[in-house]
Amino acid sequence: MTYKIYNPLATIGTPAPNSPASVKAGLDLKNRTYFVTGGARGLGLNLICAILEVGGSAIAFDLLPEPVSKEWSAAKALAEENGGSLTFNQLNVSNEAEVEELLPKLAEQAASAGRPIHGLVNCAGVNQALPAIDYPLDLYRKIVDINFIGSFVMAKHTAKVLVAANVPGSIVLIGSMSGSIANRGLANTAYNTSKAGVLQLARSLCQEWGQYGIRVNTISPGYIITNMTQSLLDVEPELYDTWMRGAMLNRLATPDDFKSAVVFLLGDGSRFMTGSDLLIDGGHCAGA
Ligand SMILES: NC(=O)c1ccc[n+]([C@@H]2O[C@H](COP(=O)([O-])OP(=O)(O)OC[C@H]3O[C@@H](n4cnc5c(N)ncnc54)[C@H](O)[C@@H]3O)[C@@H](O)[C@H]2O)c1
Numbered sequence: 001m002t003y004k005i006y007n008p009l010a011t012i013g014t015p016a017p018n019s020p021a022s023v024k025a026g027l028d029l030k031n032r033t034y035f036v037t038g039g040a041r042g043l044g045l046n047l048i049c050a051i052l053e054v055g056g057s058a059i060a061f062d063l064l065p066e067p068v069s070k071e072w073s074a075a076k077a078l079a080e081e082n083g084g085s086l087t088f089n090q091l092n093v094s095n096e097a098e099v100e101e102l103l104p105k106l107a108e109q110a111a112s113a114g115r116p117i118h119g120l121v122n123c124a125g126v127n128q129a130l131p132a133i134d135y136p137l138d139l140y141r142k143i144v145d146i147n148f149i150g151s152f153v154m155a156k157h158t159a160k161v162l163v164a165a166n167v168p169g170s171i172v173l174i175g176s177m178s179g180s181i182a183n184r185g186l187a188n189t190a191y192n193t194s195k196a197g198v199l200q201l202a203r204s205l206c207q208e209w210g211q212y213g214i215r216v217n218t219i220s221p222g223y224i225i226t227n228m229t230q231s232l233l234d235v236e237p238e239l240y241d242t243w244m245r246g247a248m249l250n251r252l253a254t255p256d257d258f259k260s261a262v263v264f265l266l267g268d269g270s271r272f273m274t275g276s277d278l279l280i281d282g283g284h285c286a287g288a
Contacts, residue, residue, distance in 0.1 A: 019271070026269025029056030029118070030083070033110040034266060035103065035158055036060050037093050037150070038123035040067040042226040043174065043255045047121050048086065049075050050259035051266065057084040057115045059106050061091040062124065085115065093124045093150030099157050107161040119169040119214075119266055120158040122151050125176075127228055129235075132189040140190045147194035151201055159205075159214055168213025170266045175199050175218040177281045185242040186232070195220075199277055206275030215274035217265050222246075222281025224253040248283025 020026035034051055038044035039060025045067065048058045052075060060067065067075075067088055079086040089106070091098055107117045125147050128139060151173050162169040178188060179195030198218060205216040223229055223243045229252075233240055243252060261278055264270050279285060 020268040023269065026271075027054055027263050027267045029054045029263065029266060031055075031115050032118035032266075033057040033059060033085070033115045034119050034121055035106075035117065035154070036121045036123060037091070037154055038062060038125060038174075039088065040064040041071065042123075042228065043221070043224060043258060044121070044123035045071050045075060046255035046259060047123060047262045049078055049256075050263050051121075052078040052082055052084050052086060053259075054263050054267075055082050055084060056118075056266070057110070058086050059110065060086065060088045061093065062088070063090070063092055065090055085113065093122070093154050094145045096153050096157075099153050103157045103161055104164075107165070111165065116165055116167055117158070117161050117169070118167060119162070120154055120171045121174070121262060121266070122154045122172070123174045124150055124154075125174065125228070127188070127191040127232070129186055129188045129191070129232055131187045135190060143190040144194045144197070147191065148197040148201070151198050155201070155205055155216065159209055159212070162214055163212050169215070170270070171202075171205070171214060171216045172262055172265045173198050173202050173216070173218045175202075175220045175277065177220045177222050177279060177285050179218075179220060180277075180279075181285055184246070185239060202277070203275045210274060215265075215270070217270075217273060217275070218277045219258060219261055219265070220277050220279045220281065221258060222253055222284040224255055224257070226255060246284040246287050248286065251282065253280070253282060 029051055036044055036048050036058050039048050040062035048060055051058050076086055110117050126143060155171050175198040176195040178192045179199045202216045202218045261280055
């Protein structure tokens, strides 16, 4: 048996691939297109705006038939202003046949427009908080299917596109602080375990795909005010006080608290970062 011996000295002084010329260049997404799921509203649509602001382009996907109109119009205007492009497709992230059919087609269109696919932001997700002792199995499977299997399906077919085009790319999976902790006062077992799977998925994929120049990282947000948290608060308004007790900055997050982080992870400035989790929770997990 022969072993390939890794010699760290051999790499000293070798420029990294895509080494950005400046900090600004490391955050520049010009002429790059990213798939963004959960892009019809909430965090996903805000992250699309972040990509567009730095000159990138986005192809949004969502289970909803169309995006929230006012915010979408603002995002379209941003695309125009910054020389990017923005389109929307309805897609179920956990339906592999749909994903497999659509992604290569859209990637071809992006490449012929001179803005090839450079990665993915997987933001689609669902939650339903119910006590585990009564949690219906079909609902548990649905949460895991969308949050965890959907992340894998999207990452897998994005990687296929990147490898086929020989483009080093960046994949960002939106996890949650709930993938690493149990939320005090919230019966959230299905969601928490699905998000724990997302974090381990990224670490495992980074181990396999580094050879193609594909980086895979996660962002773990704390509580953000979106439709998802609002629906939890509608059922249990007292949760707000529980959440605020862990809020070290004395507020919950808004979706734009994550914009700079996603640009950093997609851009070449983070080119030595893979298999990592960016916890952005306003200090929540730092408290006991
Ligand atoms: N809101 C929070 O406090 C919070 C905290 C941590 C992590 N997150 C994560 O952030 C992401 C965005 O959530 P949000 O808070 O903006 O909620 P949201 O409900 O506004 O957005 C989620 C989007 O995903 C879409 N979606 C659901 N199932 C889908 C499927 N099968 N295929 C395609 N799209 C699908 C929904 O239609 C929706 O537009 C989720 O992954 C969520 O788990 C949210």
